[in-house]
Amino acid sequence: MARCKYCQKEITWMKEGRKNVPVEADGGIHKCEQMLKMRSSLKTIQPTTLSPEEIAKYEQGMNQQVKEKAEKKAKKK
């Protein structure tokens, strides 16, 4: 048992694919206003809180990953 960090209700975290889903005692997915508010504000704030430097770093990392994959593929042949 865990507690929703937004409304303190008892919930269980269930793994669903890649994400954790909060489930209430009755088996339904837990949703509360506080959580929804937090999530929607995160979505709108996140892109602007990243500095251009951080974005460039992130993009560089992505490019690097793509490059490495391509190189691995090329080596196999």
Ligand SMILES: [Zn+2]
């Ligand atoms: Zn909650």
